[in-house]
Amino acid sequence: MSYSKQRGSALIVSVFIITVMAGFAAAMIRIDWSGQEMTSREVFATRAWFAAHSGNEYVLSKLFPLGQKASDPDACSQGGSSDSKTYSVDASLFQCQKVTVVCTRFKYGSDSQSAYKYQLESSATCGNGKFATTRTQETWAKDLP
Template sequence: MSREGKLTLATKCSNITLKKSKQKGSALVIAIFIIIVLSALGAALVKMLDSSQEGVAYEVLGTRAYTAAQSGLQWQLSEVFPLNSGAIACKSQTAINSRTPTFNNTQGLAQCIINVTCTDFELDSIRYYTITSSGECALDGEVTSRKVAVEARSL
């Protein structure tokens, strides 16, 4: 190739103009938007699951406290109305507290305590009773209590 041929080639190449296409960039913006929206949805779902689990834990603890209170109530009723004999007067609160059952070896109620009170009075040769029992359960610093009461009378 002659020198002139090289120049023409160079000249021809320099005459070629490259058109720059304008970058839209919308794909990048949409991708960032989708990532942000999905992250926000994920965070909201995690928060909902966490609060849901906490609600279930309180519900279970409340059920345990209610069961403990019911157990105390049933225990006191069996003390006041023993099998094969008539109803007796409520014992003093000290006597009740010293004999109240514990749940140390009971699965699910081991962290629960009960407090039972019994009051009675007699009217027209009929003895009336009011028995109240509260159950309190603690787990990892959270405490839940339930209170139940029953009124009964001798026959």
């Protein structure tokens, strides 16, 4: 083979290598972006879980105040015969939009020794747009008759 017939083959090889490397770079960027999206979702999900947990803890502290032997059944009622109350808890500490806790009370036991059971259902939403994540936790507590 003569030198004149081989001219331009290096150009074709280099264009091919550049194209293959560009494909690899695009794939790596896509994988990296996907990993960052997953990490963002996990962070918001963890924040929402802890915010929901804190909401339940807040209402439990209202139900069972320190220094009292019994619960405060009015903490789970709107007044009258309503056996449910909704709390909105500040979620700015977790950088979340809202934390809502629904407290429902149920009477149990005989009339002479009646007590209450409480169901707390806390829901927290963190993030926005396609990264918005909501977590819900349920907690049960009861008085001892």
